[in-house]
Amino acid sequence: MLYLDCCRLCKTGPLRLRRCGSCASTWIVCDECDALWTSPDLSASPVIEDSATLPCPGCGASLWAAGSSWATEEQARAEKWIADAIEAGQLDLKNDPL
Amino acid sequence: MGKAPLPVVIGIVVLVGVGAWLLPTAQDQPPVVDRAPPRLEAPAEAPDAPRAKAGGVDADQAEGRQSVDQLARECGLESVGRSVYVSPAGVRYRRGSEQGHRLLHLATHTQDNPSRPFSHGVFAGENLPDAVAIVDDAYRQAQAGKRVDVEREGRRTVYRVEMGRRVGYVGGQRGAARGRPAARRIQLVMEGGNLITAYPVK
Numbered sequence: 318m319l320y321l322d323c324c325r326l327c328k329t330g331p332l333r334l335r336r337c338g339s340c341a342s343t344w345i346v347c348d349e350c351d352a353l354w355t356s357p358d359l360s361a362s363p364v365i366e367d368s369a370t371l372p373c374p375g376c377g378a379s380l381w382a383a384g385s386s387w388a389t390e391e392q393a394r395a396e397k398w399i400a401d402a403i404e405a406g407q408l409d410l411k412n413d414p415l
Numbered sequence: 416m417g418k419a420p421l422p423v424v425i426g427i428v429v430l431v432g433v434g435a436w437l438l439p440t441a442q443d444q445p446p447v448v449d450r451a452p453p454r455l456e457a458p459a460e461a462p463d464a465p466r467a468k469a470g471g472v473d474a475d476q477a478e479g480r481q482s483v484d485q486l487a488r489e490c491g492l493e494s495v496g497r498s499v500y501v502s503p504a505g506v507r508y509r510r511g512s513e514q515g516h517r518l519l520h521l522a523t524h525t526q527d528n529p530s531r532p533f534s535h536g537v538f539a540g541e542n543l544p545d546a547v548a549i550v551d552d553a554y555r556q557a558q559a560g561k562r563v564d565v566e567r568e569g570r571r572t573v574y575r576v577e578m579g580r581r582v583g584y585v586g587g588q589r590g591a592a593r594g595r596p597a598a599r600r601i602q603l604v605m606e607g608g609n610l611i612t613a614y615p616v617k
Contacts, residue, residue, distance in 0.1 A: 327602070329616075331533060351511065352571075365570055368606055368609070368611060413532055
């Protein structure tokens with residue numbers, strides 16, 4: 318599974334790329350504490366809204382609903398702002414070690 | 416064998432041709448009428464059919480809620496609303512996380528996950544009731560302001576509570592690299608009284 322970095326808020330969870338099952342947009346989400354970033358600036362404050370459903374910033378559908386999933390590398394690169402950030406060296410995609 | 420006379424042959428050909436023309440073709444067949452009586456009961460569900468919905472609630476969700484209900488009872492939590500449980504110390508466990516419920520997420524910290532790229536705290540006892548009890552101890556201590564570091568960001572509060580005893584160990588990749596050290600602190604990530612996540616840290 319892909320990850321980017323360690324969450325600066327909980328200092329434990331890997332930041333991963335969550336793809337919305339409704340609108341197919343992709344966001345950076347900590348898989349431990351559900352903090353969410355909508356830009357590659359991970360020093361910025363995360364978006365923390367309804368922690369029960371984790372609404373997609375694009376369409377409001379739950380990012381935990383069936384159909385949403387952790388993005389593959391291909392899906393991640395299909396999201397322009399993520400692809401641009403990877404290209405610019407702002408984000409670095411890594412795979413879980415095992 | 417002698418040859419048939421020409422008029423006989425012509426007669427046979429004409430009879431076969433007329434017979435073929437008179438036979439009904441498939442298109443001429445009347446439509447097949449299903450004379451079976453109308454079904455009064457719902458058809459049997461195909462094995463891969465979507466799960467039935469009852470009152471707008473997916474059957475899988477209902478089953479999931481039932482299992483969370485059972486876990487909550489085993490942990491001594493009180494049900495205070497739909498899928499909302501509260502512990503004796505006042506920690507609320509609600510829906511959320513990839514696992515679907517905060518209690519199920521907490522359960523991921525009752526065993527190591529060596530594939531986690533960073534730390535993965537594992538509660539002593541390695542079972543959910545013990546984990547819930549340790550979280551309660553940590554929350555009481557945090558509320559009392561005893562040996563606790565507090566960090567706030569928006570609606571989130573992160574407590575790091577020194578427990579004064581071993582409360583688990585550090586697993587994951589970082590924990591493995593350090594020989595799974597004992598953890599004496601609990602980190603609580605809360606939104607008010609709602610638990611987001613909790614785990615032992617060094």
